[in-house]
Amino acid sequence: ESSIEQTAVHDSTNFCKINKDEVIGSTCDVTFKEINEINAKIRPDLLSLVHSDFFKYFKLNLYKQCPFWNDNNGYCVNRACAVDVIEDWEKLPEYWQPEVLGGLADESVEVDGSKDDECAFLDQLCDKARNGIVDQPDFNYCDVGDFHNNESVLVDLTANPERFTGYGGDQSSQIWSSIYRENCFSSDHEDQCLAKDAFYRLVSGLHASIGTHLSNDYLNTETAKWGPNLDLFMARVGNFPDRVANIYFNYAVVAKALWKIQPYLAHLDFCNAYHEDVKSMIESVVSNLDSKIFNENLLFQDQISSSLKDDFRTRFKNVTTIMDCVHCDRCRLWGKVQTTGYATGLKILFEIDSEDEAARQNVVDKLTKYELIALFNTFDRLSKSIESINNFEKMYNEKVQSTGGRILSLFKSNNFFKILGNAGKSLSSSLISNSSEEPNTQDVTATSSITKTETPEAKFQDLKLPTKKVTKKASKNTLGGAWHTEINNVKEAFIFLGKSYLNLPRTLARMALFKLSRAWNNFVGVPNYVNEVENNSNTYQLNIN
Numbered sequence: 001e002s003s004i005e006q007t008a009v010h011d012s013t014n015f016c017k018i019n020k021d022e023v024i025g026s027t028c029d030v031t032f033k034e035i036n037e038i039n040a041k042i043r044p045d046l047l048s049l050v051h052s053d054f055f056k057y058f059k060l061n062l063y064k065q066c067p068f069w070n071d072n073n074g075y076c077v078n079r080a081c082a083v084d085v086i087e088d089w090e091k092l093p094e095y096w097q098p099e100v101l102g103g104l105a106d107e108s109v110e111v112d113g114s115k116d117d118e119c120a121f122l123d124q125l126c127d128k129a130r131n132g133i134v135d136q137p138d139f140n141y142c143d144v145g146d147f148h149n150n151e152s153v154l155v156d157l158t159a160n161p162e163r164f165t166g167y168g169g170d171q172s173s174q175i176w177s178s179i180y181r182e183n184c185f186s187s188d189h190e191d192q193c194l195a196k197d198a199f200y201r202l203v204s205g206l207h208a209s210i211g212t213h214l215s216n217d218y219l220n221t222e223t224a225k226w227g228p229n230l231d232l233f234m235a236r237v238g239n240f241p242d243r244v245a246n247i248y249f250n251y252a253v254v255a256k257a258l259w260k261i262q263p264y265l266a267h268l269d270f271c272n273a274y275h276e277d278v279k280s281m282i283e284s285v286v287s288n289l290d291s292k293i294f295n296e297n298l299l300f301q302d303q304i305s306s307s308l309k310d311d312f313r314t315r316f317k318n319v320t321t322i323m324d325c326v327h328c329d330r331c332r333l334w335g336k337v338q339t340t341g342y343a344t345g346l347k348i349l350f351e352i353d354s355e356d357e358a359a360r361q362n363v364v365d366k367l368t369k370y371e372l373i374a375l376f377n378t379f380d381r382l383s384k385s386i387e388s389i390n391n392f393e394k395m396y397n398e399k400v401q402s403t404g405g406r407i408l409s410l411f412k413s414n415n416f417f418k419i420l421g422n423a424g425k426s427l428s429s430s431l432i433s434n435s436s437e438e439p440n441t442q443d444v445t446a447t448s449s450i451t452k453t454e455t456p457e458a459k460f461q462d463l464k465l466p467t468k469k470v471t472k473k474a475s476k477n478t479l480g481g482a483w484h485t486e487i488n489n490v491k492e493a494f495i496f497l498g499k500s501y502l503n504l505p506r507t508l509a510r511m512a513l514f515k516l517s518r519a520w521n522n523f524v525g526v527p528n529y530v531n532e533v534e535n536n537s538n539t540y541q542l543n544i545n
């Protein structure tokens with residue numbers, strides 16, 4: 001089943017209407033437009049920052065066993081994991097195989113423990129506090145132990161961009177549904193809704209951001225070129241405004257965490273030895289952020305908050321651990337970076353609540369360098385997603401113009417770009433009004449934050465359907481109508497029988513020819529599957545095109 005067909009089944013497109021001037025959620029005092037503006041301002045510096053020598057390396061254990069289920073199939077040994085995107089992988093050249101697409105550039109990976117220069121310089125650049133294992137396991141939203149594991153490898157992120165890998169099918173679906181299942185909190189108090197909603201949005205925003213990157217850096221197997229694929233983006237993300245909104249929500253969450261540690265970053269002496277501009281790049285990125293972008297205090301504010309927060313932390317830690325079940329190395333790498341980045345952001349937002357400045361500085365000092373690297377790289381991923389969404393919007397508008405205003409059936413009529421132009425209901429009000437709703441963890445497209453505000457005329461309004469032919473069958477309700485229907489049916493049955501007899505000689509001749517050709521192949525020693533391969537040649541078509 002193609003991904004397009006799957007998305008057509010889930011019709012969450014009509015769940016909400018977004019206006020670019022509305023705030024992105026009840027916990028965020030910032031609009032889509034404002035985030036676009038902030039992002040345009042900080043994008044160049046953020047990009048340089050994550051390409052700097054300090055921020056471009058990440059450490060992870062690629063060989064860790066999946067702790068949640070027995071899964072030793074190996075990456076994409078089962079070809080089904082790719083068939084929903086591209087047909088007939090086997091016929092594509094070696095460098096297009098998912099193992100290669102989803103692998104890591106060898107030269108950028110260093111095994112930890114060796115005294116190689118990369119590791120050594122990273123260690124020199126950091127003060128001791130950030131190299132040691134953090135002695136506060138209770139405050140961690142991810143497993144920081146991986147950064148000190150002997151089996152971990154150091155990877156150059158810039159040499160392994162996050163892009164389309166062909167990873168998919170049952171395996172990635174299983175990972176995503178396990179992640180969404182973590183949203184089922186144990187306590188059932190109604191005050192947990194905002195926290196539950198935030199958890200869902202974080203995961204969905206991560207999912208949508210990955211979908212945006214793989215659509216933006218997509219391999220066209222016909223032209224062998226990498227580039228944006230608007231159809232794929234619309235099918236995965238653009239047709240679902242709630243998913244786009246969740247990317248903006250995640251941007252706000254990570255931005256607030258960066259804003260919060262800004263005063264304490266100045267004390268850190270971590271990278272200027274290697275790249276003297278790094279501090280000023282951090283400064284110019286973070287100084288453009290504002291505290292109102294996200295209000296973390298709304299999430300855990302009453303008596304039950306403490307246990308709810310523990311639950312939230314444990315569940316998010318599980319999400320980071322589920323990444324060890326991802327068999328595609330490239331996907332696992334970026335999954336780990338981003339879940340670690342969110343985990344670090346959450347730790348900063350929810351664990352630095354002391355009024356004591358020294359205590360705050362202490363929490364920041366105890367962040368490992370890999371948490372900092374993950375935090376900035378996650379912010380860069382979200383920033384890149386927002387930049388891509390704006391580019392896709394231009395492509396979308398051009399496509400709509402070139403088709404004379406008619407939107408292709410693939411682009412749902414209430415998709416993100418379409419409704420941005422409309423003065424719709426604010427997402428924030430839908431968040432508040434629907435905050436008691438349970439997210440449906442079976443259908444992961446459902447969101448607790450979205451209300452069904454669909455108007456019947458908005459649906460399919462720009463689809464031009466052929467006018468229905470009025471058939472004689474319309475008069476079926478009367479006795480005469482029923483008689484006509486019966487006579488027609490009998491007539492059609494006779495016509496069918498007659499045609500079958502007429503076609504009989506041709507059908508028999510074809511069958512004889514087929515049997516003869518098989519017998520001949522057997523006789524000369526050609527295996528039977530050759531015929532099938534020839535029949536299927538030149539079918540390296542993408543489902544989505």
Ligand SMILES: Cc1cc2nc3c(=O)[nH]c(=O)nc-3n(C[C@H](O)[C@H](O)[C@H](O)COP(=O)(O)OP(=O)(O)OC[C@H]3O[C@@H](n4cnc5c(N)ncnc54)[C@H](O)[C@@H]3O)c2cc1C
Nearest residue numbers: 003163164165166168172175204207208214331335444445
């Ligand atoms: C951790 C991880 C990292 C990955 N990284 C990459 C990568 O770098 N490159 C790459 O090409 N592939 C990557 N993948 C695979 C990719 O995410 C998809 O799983 C794959 O492309 C198959 O997509 P799909 O259309 O079948 O649906 P999936 O994306 O697998 O989604 C499954 C179902 O979830 C629902 N859904 C989809 N998006 C959302 C959302 N944002 N919010 C709520 N519900 C949603 C839909 O109902 C959908 O049918 C990664 C997968 C995982 C688990």
